[in-house]
Amino acid sequence: MVRSEKKKKQNNNGNIVGLGVGVKKGPWTPEEDRKLLSYVQQFGHGSWRSLPAKAGLKRCGKSCRLRWTNYLRPDIKRGKFSMEEERTIIQLHALLGNRWSTIASHLPRRTDNEIKNHWNSHIKKRMTKMGIDPMTHKPKNGTQLLSSNLNHMAQWEAARLEAEARLVQKPKNHPTQPPCLVSPSIHVHHKTPTKVSPPSLPCLDVLKVWQGNLWANYSINNETLQSLISTSNASVATPPMPVLSHVYNNGSYDQGPTIKHNDEIEIKMGPLEEITHADDADFIIGDPLRSPDFWEEFVDLLDGGWKNITNNYAMIISPPASPVC
DNA sequence: AATATGCACAACCGCCTTTTG
């Protein structure tokens, strides 16, 4: 539709009134922002439903919440995404799919909406241009993955499916849900069933390395991912099998759990402000008191996949010539 | 100069999940 035609259908300067309820829609005015900001800063948001009336706003609570979380919140970082942030987004998207809120939880001070917009308007297009399917993160026709890498992907995928199947058969063994063993080829949009559960995080970190392996070989974007390769150069040794570490006591992994490598190196998936000592963790993954057979079996299964990763780790260090570009 | 197109991002909508009574 042409822009001019569009405009005829549009609102009256943001003063749309929804279904006769007297609720304002459209862009927020500075005055509204001021009211919302000052109310929340003074009283907290409490119930969003009742907030508009208390704050003197003719908006629905949902609109207020969105405005606050996506724009007014003081801890929001705005402006251009750094290369590091882009890289994180791409990596997490490969693992999680369009789970923007989860991805956002690993990018400090960025909102899910902002990340989603950035993905749709920048990264997705760039990947498409480069012949990479933004949904599967795999090269489209004419772009090759190394066959060895495909082999590892297949092996990993097989291990993942096996683990998933076995764990689903034994639901009594884990406290919440079976872990999310997502891999880049699996992450399709599912509105319903598979919310990423807290226990899923360990596999994210394992897969992160796997992911690095994959990407190092078909180079999504030299600029964006070069740092991944160069970072790998810093540690030439084969990565040790990780010891799975914390999950939050509220069940969330949002702020980024850690993986300890031989009790020496600690890798963080995201910010760790909220976990400062062991007391903050509700349980240690692998803790037999909390999840006995589950984690044992899980880690065994991961171990198989991990060996494949380590076997191929040299490829991260010295990636072959990129088939792309 | 007028119009079309592209782009970035704010905001809304509908659905799903979680919480509350």
Added chain:
DNA sequence: ACAAAAGGCGGTTGTGCATAT
């Protein structure tokens, strides 16, 4: 245990500005 309310999430649309035709 159940229903309703509230909150949260992801997809999509709306809007304003810049640039191209």
